[in-house]
Amino acid sequence: MNPALQGLVTIIIGVGGCIAYFYFSNQFLDKVLLPAKSKNAGRNINRANLIRPWLFLFPAIFALGLYLAYPVVATLWYSLTDRNQGGAFVGFANYQRMMAEPKFWEALRNNMLWLIIVPAASTAFGLLAAQLTDRIKWGAIAKSLIFMPMAISFVGASVIFKLIYDTRPVDQNQIGALNALWLQFDGGIGSFLILRLLPGALMISAAALALFLVYTNMQAIREKGAGAGSALRAVLIAVMAFVIYSTLGLAYGAFTNVHPYGEPQTWLTIPGWNSFLLMVVLIWIQTGFAMVILSAALRGIPEETIEAAIVDGANPFQVFFKIKMPQISGTIVVVWTTITLVVLKVFDIVFAMTNGQWETQVLANYMFDKLFRASDWGVGSASAMVIMLLVSPILVWNVYNARKEMR
Amino acid sequence: MDNIAGRTSALNWIVQISVVALVALWLFPTVGLLVSSFRTADQISGSGWWGALTASEQNLTLRTADPEDDGAQVLVNGVYTVQGQLFGEGSEAEISVWGTSSLRISEFAPGDTAELSDGETLTVQADGAYVWTSPEELSGRGQRIFVTATTPPEFTLQNYERVLFSGDSTDGMSRAFFNTLTVTIPATIIPIVIAAFAAYALAWMDFPGRALLIAAVVGLLVVPLQLALIPLLRLHLEIGIGKGYLGTWLAHTGFGLPLAIYLLRNYMVGLPRDIIENAKVDGATDFQIFTKIILPLSFPALASFAIFQFLWTWNDLLVAKVFLIDATGETTVMTNQIVELLGTRGGNWEILATAAFVSIAVPLVVFFAMQRYLVRGLLAGSVK
Structure with missing residues (x-):
């Protein structure tokens, strides 16, 4: 069957099935199982209302459980077993093997650099852009142009930046912007x-x-x-x-x-620099996100506080750092953690640009390498658990905040 | 609010200029790709894309028509003559200097006549018209001419033709385009339906364990999907789905649900309680309240999530690589196709740039058309 047709059929079956499920299960509950008639009407209505939420929730809980909760447990289990021994329990042997690999430490070290630099730079640029664009007439247009990379895939962005980092031999015109710029410098x-x-x-x-x-x-x-x-x-x-x-x-x-x-450089093969050049891609994408959120927060600051500061003789920098910054610090934390989550999962950029060569490996790509190229499920799962471990403080923090809000 | 003390003009110019610089810096990479996708391979390797917008001076090696071609050589007044035009039809290139040897490429000015061996002569005009004469009959290939020419900006659509319509299996993106579309649409619609019901239950129904479920959704929001790859792939293989569209749709649905439930629940909680209670008093069932009142009112939140999920599934590489693309490569998606092009055609920027732009174009259109909802969704999802 043509995949497009198959897709259409799946939409109809999927959506229709969902709606039919919700409709008929409700009908069944009200008309057949616990009808709101005869002498038990009152009791039946109460019972039906106890069951009904679970009818509404069932598909979601099922999908969440199967596609997100179960894999966490299963991956933990795989990381403790050996597939080649028929899935026998091997304790921390996979983790030991992983730790013995220099590539793993390289990935972890790079991930730490990504974790510090990308959120910091994106938030800083985002804050700068938000603060500047809020002051001018065409700010909305400027914002949407800076925000635009959010819509571009990591792979697309990788192609865009590979063109910028491109290298030609010395005697040819450089078509990569970075090398063209580099050749302008002569040591003066x-x-x-x-x-x-x-x-x-x-x-x-x-x-x-x-x-x-x-x-x-x-x-x-x-x-x-x-x-x-x-x-x-x-x-x-x-x-x-x-x-x-x-x-x-x-x-x-x-x-x-x-x-x-005066010598064109092959940027992506210079260890040390190449990781930063890959980070630039993600910073370019995430700055728009930081800008949009922070700009909303800046607008939410009560004007009286700023007016009072100006009346008291504060200059624009004092207004920004002493009045505005403290009031949006909560939002900055949210932006920071959101970008941190993106960074921890970054895979496409490294995969498309260097595939972890020349010391640019990161955890997510290391894991993909282990799982699908080396077919080493034990070490692959162990590195996935390392990513989970790095995410979990944010997970706890988010849940804690959500519960505080609901009270 | 900053201008109450009347000191805008002092800072205003600096702000304007910084914003222009910032926007230019952010646009520069994308514009480079867009411009490159409209240039030929020669143009791309000849000069940086920033030179494409102005007339550029290039050194070219061209060749006259081969004398042995039919009708190329005619006998005029006892002299064998080959006439023609070095550039293609309609070209506006202008030659400043030319030569017949690679060592002396600027030997002659336009209009000069060069004496070649065996009494042959060659005259080249500024517009590229040439006359090549010889007392003997000419043979072999055409004469090589080295010219330095100023060519006006020139753009072509032939890259797009090749990438979109050629049907070429390595360069062509048309199949990958439809595969991406096939993945994206069901993977966007199905989670919305499931999440909407769940969000309604979590927002407006009272039952034990509700708070716990909401906390669980918030927790699952950040679980990296890397963890899900192996267990789910194994599960799919065991229950017979294997690698294919169905598994991909299910995976995207599962991964998108936490955000969908979270966004929709937060929005539905904010709807006025009166409407819902009035409807209940009038005898509406929960199912009716949901379909007739909540769903229409929640349209902005539904749109926000739909955009997120669309962008996410369209731009995804990892899920497609793991759950969809099998050994035959029939079901490749655009992101994967581009990564493969980066490997096989790393230097062919005209193909790469065009393929990348084809995959970027659709999300960009969606982005600019529905930016309002996207921003709203972002704010609802993170600012508290």
């Missing part, structure tokens, strides 16, 4: 300003920001004493310490690295 004063001073200054200011966060969090711990909040802050301080260490290292590198001026 302009190159020093843009390639050394600018990134160096950026890295140093990022380190300063992280240092500031460490300082404020230490103050908070000292004031509030031990507790769950302090533990969280301690983790944040540890992460920030790592950020300071690595940004200072990068700043040093920015001033001392020797650049091969």
Whole structure:
């Protein structure tokens, strides 16, 4: 049968079946099982109303259970068994094998970099775009253009950026924008300003920001004493310490690295840089999302607070950092966690652009490699469980918030 | 609100310029792909796409007509002559210098006559018209001419013809396009129906365990679908669905449900209680309330989710690779086709760019047409 026809039939059967199920199960309940007639009418109506929610919920619960809840358990089980031994229980042997592989650690290290850089950069750009576009007349158009990459598939975006990173031999015209730009640098004063001073200054200011966060969090711990909040802050301080260490290292590198001026580079094969170039793709896509959410939050800020600040003589920067930022901090956390979830599952971009070669591996692609190329279900499932483990703090946090709201 | 102190003009220009720069930076990559998809392979490899919009100077190696072709060579006044035009019909290219040897490509100006060996002469005009004469009968291939020409911007639709209509199994996207459509439409509609009923129950019916179920939905919202791949593929193989459309539709339905239920429930809870209670007093059953009141009122939320699910299923690669595409490759989808093109035709940007743009075009149209609902859905899904 033609797949299009098959699709049409499935829509009709699927949708029709669902509606028929809901209609007839309700009819059956009301007319046959517990009719609202005779002397038991009152009791029957009450009983029917006890059952009815489950009729409405049954298909959804069934699908959720089968397609999301069951796989979590099953994957956990596969990660503890060996398929080649007929599914015998092997404890943590798969995890041990996985940890012995350098590729796994490379994937984990890259994932950590993605987790820090992509949400931070997307949120920062999104905030900047939201703040700027809210002030101008054609802001709506500008917003929808920056938001547009959200509609583009990761694969499409990969092609778009592969064209930008494209390399031609030295004697030909460069058709990749990055190489064309790169060849403009010749090691003169302009190159020093843009390639050394600018990134160096950026890295140093990022380190300063992280240092500031460490300082404020230490103050908070000292004031509030031990507790769950302090533990969280301690983790944040540890992460920030790592950020300071690595940004200072990068700043040093920015001033001392020797650049091969005048030679076109094959960007995606340079370890260290290529991961960042892949991250650019995701940042490009996610900035629009951050911008839309943060722009709504910025508009929700009560005007009186801003007017009061301006009357008191605050300049635009003070208004932004001292009045607006604290009021949208909750939304920033939501945006950050949402992008974090996307980053943890990122697969298509790495798969399409480098397939994990040249030290760009990430967990989701590592897992796909293990499952479908190496057919190693044990290690594949174990790495899937690592992704689940990384997601679970966000899961708990979301559920906690949802329950708090419902009360 | 920022301008109450009357200091807009100071910052206004900086803001305007920064926004222009930001938008340009964000558009640049996509525009590059779009422009490239309208250029020929030679043009793409000859210059960067940003040069396509202005007239560009190119060094070309061209050839006159072969003297041995029928009617190419005529005898005029006792001299064998080959006449013709170096560029195609309607070309507006203009030659600035030319030469007959690769070592001296700028030897002659347009209109000059070059003396070749054996008494042959060659004259080339600025518009590409040439006259090649010889006292003896000419043989072999046409004379090579090296020209430096300024060509005006030129765009072509032939990439799209090749990708969409050629029926070529490696480059052609038409089959993949319909396969993607076949995956997308049922995978968008079915979860909406299932989720709408469930959302109504979670929003407006009272039963024990409701709060727990809502918490479970919120929790499942973030479960990575990577976990589901192996257990479900095994399940599909065991119950006989195997790899194919049915399994893919079911998988997309399952993966889309948490967001659908969450979005729809949040929206339905906000509907006015009076309407529903009045309907109950008038004797409407839950089923009637749902179909006649709740569903029509929830249209914005339904549209939001439909767009999400459409974009997600259209752009998906992983689910299709695992649950749909079998060894024959008959059921390939566009994202997969493009990844394969990246492997086999990594350098053929005219094909890649066009194929990618074909797959991007539909979501972009949906995006711009229904942006309002998309934004609303995003806000309902994350801002609390």
